[in-house]
Amino acid sequence: MAKKGSYDFQLILATTVVLAAISLICVAAMFQFKAAAIHTLPPEAKVAWQEGMNRLVAPFLIALLVLLGICVPKRLLPTVWLNRFAALLIVTATLTGWWFGVKTGLLVILCVALGLQLAVLILALLGSERLNFTNKGYWGRVGSSLVHLGLVLFVLDLFFYRRPGLHLLLFWVTTAATTSGMICCFYAEGIVRVLGGGKAED
């Protein structure tokens, strides 16, 4: 278990708040769906309602991705640079969103998060000592990188849901990354045993 008061702990608390907000929006959407009988509306009105809900949840998705954006380089950079990086990410996303629309802002964040997560995954696979994970084991690190990569890919997949080919391809990559990541993360010791190595921390 990790120590309280660390940067990790603060990030986890922030993630908790954002996930709670997304949960509340989902519950509110359910009751609104029922109260306004959205399912009985004409298709155009239904799509308009969906777009409205997308706009409502977008800032929290961006916040989640920013947190992920900070989580990822925290494994590469010292804290002082992390704060600068987070500020830069937020300013870039806000300006892009302001100038070109929320979708573009989200896309910028997604691309940055995707690039970073891929870099971390490669470093984790290579067993780099530069990475600063809470989890010290090789498979735990690889798994954690894959799960976070899966989350970024999932949001990216939602972004491209009107392009069936790309959408389904991204979906299956997301599923593979998330599932294999969770297995590596949760069952690192078992994997090490199966592979005939030493401890999971090796």
Place this chain on the structure above:
Amino acid sequence: MTAIIDLQLFQAAGRPLMLALLGLSVLLGLSGMANLWRREPWREKESRVGLLLVNVLFGLGFLLIGWLHWRINRELPLALPDQLAGWLNSQLAASNQGAAYGLPLYDPAQPPRYIIPLWIENEKYYFWFMSFALVSLLAWRRPTSHRFRGGLLVLLAVQVALLFSLADPFAEPLPRFFAEITPWFSGDAQPMARMGLFMQLYPKMIFYYNAHYMWLHPPLLFISYACITLTFLASLFMLVGRSQEIERLGYDSAKFGYLLLTLGMLLGYPWALQAWGPNWWWDPKICSSIMMWAIYSTYLHTRLYANKVSMWYFSSFLGILCFAAMVFTFLASFLFPGEHTFQ
């Protein structure tokens, strides 16, 4: 039709099985309550044997359900007269043009047959609670406490009582399915009326009953629900004591449940696109599922800091909230309208 598939035999075999399951579970529930109350373990060995027997009974019932589904597959094909097959295929070919997901053409040599998964209608509760019985048996092997084991038995007894009284899959087997197909197998409709019936049954057969996602999406979720129930019990015990073994068991169960929940939810996604098109997003059931997943994710994150008193209680609170979210998500299918609903 019911005679063809030996439905009465299925019911006659299922009735004593459910009675035995109920009787045994009531005894286990009483033993569980005694263990919850007492300071010392009471009849733990007998309770373990009882739990094993409950699992065996659940397994036998599951085999019986499998037999019924096999009979449906063998004996109830959707066969059309040859003169209608050609006309039907021309209609299907026309409607498939430009569609992302079309219906397969009708093959008179091999008429379409139902391949119904073993967790539809009341059977889903059977599978869900059977999963919990198995999870309880596995949890029994871990060094926890007689009170925790007592709690497991009480929860199991409650689930079996609910199954017996509200959702017995042997008392009234697959009522909606049989209501749907009865007009077809009554066999007295005119050719065009028969074609109309076929076009009501065939898409549902392809996109629901026979969908391969149906074999993956629901069972993964039901097993994860069983794991969440175990985590819920562990979280309740965490509120009244600081047993590391119970906390560890709850966390292990949560990890496995989260893996299955995530995979199950993800596998529902391409299926939703196939069956409902792209406009299912923000559907109430989807919203509640995301809400549950978000709470579950939060639980797993906060648990990393459970060595601190405040986070110990916060993570146990989230474990309980996760269970509440699961119940709410399940009930959402009945209480809210939308695509993924039983309303």
